[in-house]
Amino acid sequence: MKVTLHVWRQAGPADRGRFARYDVADVSPDMSFLEVLDVLNQQLIARREEPIAFDHDCREGICGSCGMVINGRPHGPERATTVCQLHMRTFPDGAELWIEPWRARAFPVIKDLVVDRAAFDRLIQAGGFITARTGSAPEANSIPVPKRDADLAMDAAACIGCGACVAACPNASAMLFVAAKASHLGLLPQGQPERSSRVVNMVAQMDAEGFGACTNHGECMAACPKEISIDFIARLNRDYLKAVIRRPW
C-alpha cells in the first residue's frame, strides 16, 4: 500500500516548524506506524536529507516513549493502542496522514515529533512516590489490601506516562496523569501517610508546569493507550478537597 504523510518538521525549539509532505510506497499492511517512519527515514538518509526525529523505545506498547498525533488523535485512531502498536492495516491504501507532536506549553518541542516531557518527571518528584525506603518486595499478604483497592490501584498503575492525555485534552491538562499516579499510591496502605501532601504538592506542581484545567471532556480517557478512567480524576479531586478542608492555606 501507499501512504502520504504530512509530517511536522521543526529543526529545534526556536524554529517555527511546518508540515512536510512525503509519499511512501511499498508499505506493508503488517508494518507498525513507526516502521513506516523507519523506512521513510532510511530513504531520507539515502537522499542526504535530515531524518525525522521521533521518540521510541520498547515498541511493544509498555514504555511510554512513543507518541504522536495522527490525524488529530494521539497515538492514532485505534483505541487502547500506542503508536508503535498501531499497524498500517488500520488505514486504507492511499491514506493521507497528518503527523504532529504533542502540543502543550508544558511539553516544548525539542525537534520534529520529539517533545520534552520532563514536566511529568517533575510531577513525580513533587509527590508521586513513597518517601520511606520500603526495601524489597514484602511477603505477599503481610499487608492486607482489599481486592477492589488492589484492582483499582493496578488500573491506575497501568499509566505509562506517554502524555497522550495532555495531547488529547482541549485544555492541555495533565489531570489524568496526576490522577493515575496519585490514585495508584493513594489506594494502597503504603501510600496513606502522604496521601494528602502528595495530592497537594502534585497539584501545585501541575499548575506551575503550565498545564491547563480539566473541564471534563473525557478526551484523555479516549486517547489513553492504557484506557485509564476519568473516575480517577474524581478521586484526585476528592482527595484534594479533603486536603483543602483540613489545611485551607
Added chain:
Amino acid sequence: MTQLVVAPAPSPVTPRLTRSLIGKKLLMAVTGVILFLFVVLHLLGNLKVFEGPAPFNAYAEGLRTVGAPFFARGQLLWIARIVLLGSVLLHIWAAVAVTQASWRARPVGYRRLEPVETTFAARTMRWGGVIIFAYVVYHLLDLTFGRANPSFVPGDVYHNLVASFARWPVAAAYMAAMVVLGLHIYHGLWSAFQTLGVNRPPTAGWRRGGAALIALLITAGYVSIPAAVLVGMVR
C-alpha cells in the same frame, strides 16, 4: 539514591481554594450547585403561572414575606439575592481564570484535534455561559426592574410576564436561552459530580444520565411558560 523534593512554600495570602486550578474548579462547582438550586426553585415557583394571576402574584408577594415574623419584609429575599450575586461573580471569576490557564497551556495549536469523547454541551460551556449571563441581564431588566418591559406594573408579575412574552421574538429568545441553559446544566451538573469527587458506586452509573434528565426537565419546564403565552393558554 532517594532525593527529597521540597514543595514550594505556600503563599500565606490566598487560600488554596483560589490558588490552584482544582481549587478554582471546586469553587466553580460549589457556586454552580447553588445557582442550580436557584434555577430549580425559580422554576417551581414560576410554574404557578399556570394556576392563574392571583396565585402567581401571591407567590411573588410570598417571596417577600416569607420568614415573617423572624425576618422583615424582603429581608430573606435580599439575603438570597446577595448569595446568588456572590455565587454568580465567583462562578464567572473561576471560569475566566480556568479558561485563561487552559488557553495559555497550548500556545501552538493542532492542525486539527479530532473530538472523540466530548459532547456538544462540553464544548459550548464557555460561550454558553456568556449567553446565559447576557440573557440574565436582559431578564432582570425585563421582569425585575421593568426597564425592558412594554407595560411594567410593579407587583403584578403575572401581567408583566404575559406582556413580555406576548412579543414573539422575546419569547423565542427566552426559549433559546433555556436550551443553552439546559446544555450548561447538563455538562455542569455532571462536571460538578466529577469535580467534587462524587463517584462512589451508588451514583457512578447515574451521573451522566441523571444530569441529562434533570437538564431536560428544567428546559422543558421553563420553555413551557413562554410557549403557553404564545399559544394563548396563559393570557
